[in-house]
Amino acid sequence: MEAPPRPILVALGSEARSLRLIQAGFRLARERSAPWIAVHVDTGPGAAVEDAEQVQVWMQEALQMGASVQMVAAPTLAQGLSELTRTSHAQALVLGRSRDRWPWARLGHSTADELQRRGLEAELVVLDDRPEVAEPGAEGLQFRALLGTLLVLAACTGLAWLIPREGDPSQVLLVNLLGVTFIAHRWGSGLGLLASAMSVLLYNFLLETPRFRSVSAHWPNLLMFLLVLLAAQAVVGLLHRMRQQAREVQRRELHTASLYLLGRDLARSLTPEGVAETTARHIQRVFRGQAWLLFPDGAGWRVRPAPSPLALLPSPGELLPQLAAGGRVGDPLEPLVIGEATWLSLTGTNGSEGVLRILTANEGGLPSQTWELLKAFAVQIALALERLRWLEEARRTQVENETERLRSTLLGAIGHDLRTPLAAIHGAASSLLLPGTIAEATRTDLLTMIQEESERLAHLLGNLLDLTRLESGAIQVQKEWQPLEEVIGSALGRMERRQGHLPVRVDLTETCSLVPLDAALIEQVLVNLITNAQRHAPGQEMDLRAWDEPGWVHLEVADRGPGIPAEFQDRVFDKFFRLPGAGEGGVGLGLAICRAIVQAHGGTIHLQERPGGGSCFRFALPLDGTPPAPPEGAESLTPGGIR
Amino acid sequence: MNQPLILIIEDEEALRRFLIPTLSGQRYQVLSAATATEGLAMARSHNPDLVLLDLGLPDRDGMDVLKELRSWSRKPVVILSARNQERDKVQALDQGADDYLAKPFGAAELLARIRVALRHTLPTEVTEPVVCGGGLRIDLAQREVSLEGRIVKLTALEYRLLEALVRRNGKVATHRQLLAEVWGPGGEGNTHYLRIYMAMLRKKLEVDPTRPRHFITEPNVGYRLSLEALGD
Numbered sequence: 001m002e003a004p005p006r007p008i009l010v011a012l013g014s015e016a017r018s019l020r021l022i023q024a025g026f027r028l029a030r031e032r033s034a035p036w037i038a039v040h041v042d043t044g045p046g047a048a049v050e051d052a053e054q055v056q057v058w059m060q061e062a063l064q065m066g067a068s069v070q071m072v073a074a075p076t077l078a079q080g081l082s083e084l085t086r087t088s089h090a091q092a093l094v095l096g097r098s099r100d101r102w103p104w105a106r107l108g109h110s111t112a113d114e115l116q117r118r119g120l121e122a123e124l125v126v127l128d129d130r131p132e133v134a135e136p137g138a139e140g141l142q143f144r145a146l147l148g149t150l151l152v153l154a155a156c157t158g159l160a161w162l163i164p165r166e167g168d169p170s171q172v173l174l175v176n177l178l179g180v181t182f183i184a185h186r187w188g189s190g191l192g193l194l195a196s197a198m199s200v201l202l203y204n205f206l207l208e209t210p211r212f213r214s215v216s217a218h219w220p221n222l223l224m225f226l227l228v229l230l231a232a233q234a235v236v237g238l239l240h241r242m243r244q245q246a247r248e249v250q251r252r253e254l255h256t257a258s259l260y261l262l263g264r265d266l267a268r269s270l271t272p273e274g275v276a277e278t279t280a281r282h283i284q285r286v287f288r289g290q291a292w293l294l295f296p297d298g299a300g301w302r303v304r305p306a307p308s309p310l311a312l313l314p315s316p317g318e319l320l321p322q323l324a325a326g327g328r329v330g331d332p333l334e335p336l337v338i339g340e341a342t343w344l345s346l347t348g349t350n351g352s353e354g355v356l357r358i359l360t361a362n363e364g365g366l367p368s369q370t371w372e373l374l375k376a377f378a379v380q381i382a383l384a385l386e387r388l389r390w391l392e393e394a395r396r397t398q399v400e401n402e403t404e405r406l407r408s409t410l411l412g413a414i415g416h417d418l419r420t421p422l423a424a425i426h427g428a429a430s431s432l433l434l435p436g437t438i439a440e441a442t443r444t445d446l447l448t449m450i451q452e453e454s455e456r457l458a459h460l461l462g463n464l465l466d467l468t469r470l471e472s473g474a475i476q477v478q479k480e481w482q483p484l485e486e487v488i489g490s491a492l493g494r495m496e497r498r499q500g501h502l503p504v505r506v507d508l509t510e511t512c513s514l515v516p517l518d519a520a521l522i523e524q525v526l527v528n529l530i531t532n533a534q535r536h537a538p539g540q541e542m543d544l545r546a547w548d549e550p551g552w553v554h555l556e557v558a559d560r561g562p563g564i565p566a567e568f569q570d571r572v573f574d575k576f577f578r579l580p581g582a583g584e585g586g587v588g589l590g591l592a593i594c595r596a597i598v599q600a601h602g603g604t605i606h607l608q609e610r611p612g613g614g615s616c617f618r619f620a621l622p623l624d625g626t627p628p629a630p631p632e633g634a635e636s637l638t639p640g641g642i643r
Numbered sequence: 644m645n646q647p648l649i650l651i652i653e654d655e656e657a658l659r660r661f662l663i664p665t666l667s668g669q670r671y672q673v674l675s676a677a678t679a680t681e682g683l684a685m686a687r688s689h690n691p692d693l694v695l696l697d698l699g700l701p702d703r704d705g706m707d708v709l710k711e712l713r714s715w716s717r718k719p720v721v722i723l724s725a726r727n728q729e730r731d732k733v734q735a736l737d738q739g740a741d742d743y744l745a746k747p748f749g750a751a752e753l754l755a756r757i758r759v760a761l762r763h764t765l766p767t768e769v770t771e772p773v774v775c776g777g778g779l780r781i782d783l784a785q786r787e788v789s790l791e792g793r794i795v796k797l798t799a800l801e802y803r804l805l806e807a808l809v810r811r812n813g814k815v816a817t818h819r820q821l822l823a824e825v826w827g828p829g830g831e832g833n834t835h836y837l838r839i840y841m842a843m844l845r846k847k848l849e850v851d852p853t854r855p856r857h858f859i860t861e862p863n864v865g866y867r868l869s870l871e872a873l874g875d
Contacts, residue, residue, distance in 0.1 A: 480835065481835045482835060490860035
């Protein structure tokens, strides 16, 4: 049986770099599929309370990333770590090394060196603080700095020469202090050190009378100059720290501002494409690089904003494991640099939302000191993508619920309305088939019923099909300019051929001639409205009117029936809505179809109470586009010449 | 006298069961086929006087069958179309089908369409110059139209449109066909011309233009001139 993998130890202190140690430990453990242990060595009293609290924070973080934690007490860090490594049979030990120690501490006295001397069996992984990035053109500056130092020293000596001294070096000291401080501040502490030593010698050899005497003759002065050196060092140190702090504040401010701007724009992006564009714009502004969002799509990528100029992308299967970060927001997501491209996993609350790819002009991707901000960007982008995904999911769920609700209403309504005519047809047909004779009148009656009920069934199914196709967009409205009269005539003609004369008064104003509409569909609207009026006001006269106003044509079907109670007026156009107490007949689809058709034309439909009793269905169709030129020789069709 | 032979090409058995006895009862000879291949073979061997063709056949597109039929036969073809085949229906009419019946249809409607389809389309050279019915009288030789005994004056284009409808002898004419016949090639896009002239014809030749009896609109398909008795 295979032995379980040996654990990886990560030594944590209270310093900020512990986060990087945690990330490194997590990554290493993941690579080697080994457990990992976060260790803090307590080297006895003396540690500040805040430090202990910070250690707790890091330990918590490590715990969340899947580490087990351990605290040990030992006189020195090295001793504690070496003992623990031995007892836990660790395969590797990750620890940090800071730079802000005294230089001599780095020569053989660091914990790492100490551990090596103790003959550790485990592999030692030492994380240096990130190297300070050299100022651009640092080599060119070296010579100029040296020259500048000499010039400043010469100037100081010259100035000191002019000051009456009479054996008292204090004024000269002040001048030299100023010079050395300036040099150290401007060109760094190395040259400052050199300058202070040189100013001592210069004073001794040039200014002190008698000149060119040996140093030993000026012991007291020499002591003074040593003080100058120390004072200059102290001032320079303070200045340096202040400057660093100011820079840090500036950097933080910049980060905050960039993040704020990005977050604001991301919140306004409503699609993944929008997020990608926002990302690209902000990364261009802040990091001076082109950015793309990549979403795994089978064996390839969906790239936004499209298209990526470099088609040669590593496949998701190849890249994702390399980028593999933790499973949650804020889990380690160190960028991966391949050639000129920097890659980052966009990790949301539950898993990767995609990959960010940044292309910069220089080889080696984005410089590592920008990574912190870049990672913050990645988290924001991931959250934005995740938000969109959730929105989409919520919307889909809503649609599904709506569909489900409709389906159940539909089944309920249809169940009844299909069964009734079917039962009648079935019953009538079976009695016709009974042996024996049936009276001729009964026979005709039954056959008429079969015909009527099957027509009703066909009508119901036709309506359902129409509504479904209208709502799913399967029916395209084919608008053509045509006389309203033709549609009205077609609707009335169709109904009258079937059921004889209808008591409909038609009133068209003189002005409306051509209207853009789909004749078959608008005819359906009119037939449904007239049928509806017939059903609620049987045998009574109804009015069909049409008139126009700029941009719109209005049509209205008005009856003198009982009207529709105010509380139902909003709902009459809903699918399967039937007035309570309404008799047999419709299934509540006719008006829903009317609304769907009118809306597909870009128009509106509503119900009004008719003055003097009855209800009045009114719909308006837009007169959009320019009407076609009338044919030549159509002089008899002056505007409104329809009647 | 020999009875017209009708070939039914329809895949739904229920519909065949309704069509065959209905037509046989009207003293037509009836043949039926359930697939396009079978139907085309029967059409070749029996040369029927009329074909009832369903557009939704299982083995081949109904439009193909129509084209093949039309490649060698001028005999009338009546299309049986389902509700969601509006576009195919118009295309079939433009491709040379004589008329259509939208499912579901009743026996009376079916027999009326078959009667109309079996009538010959009037040839351009006038043989039977006077057509009348429902109060309308159209004399193709004299180019004279009268309504209830009064002579009605028509413009040249109005008359050409009326004549195009009359020649179809009760069968449907698509917008395209009418535009091509009245306005000549290139007029196909101007459907609104047709509608305006139709409105003018109705104004002159219908008692109530909002309740047309003769100039019947087939929505999104075309027009049909019906000269049969009122209340048809």
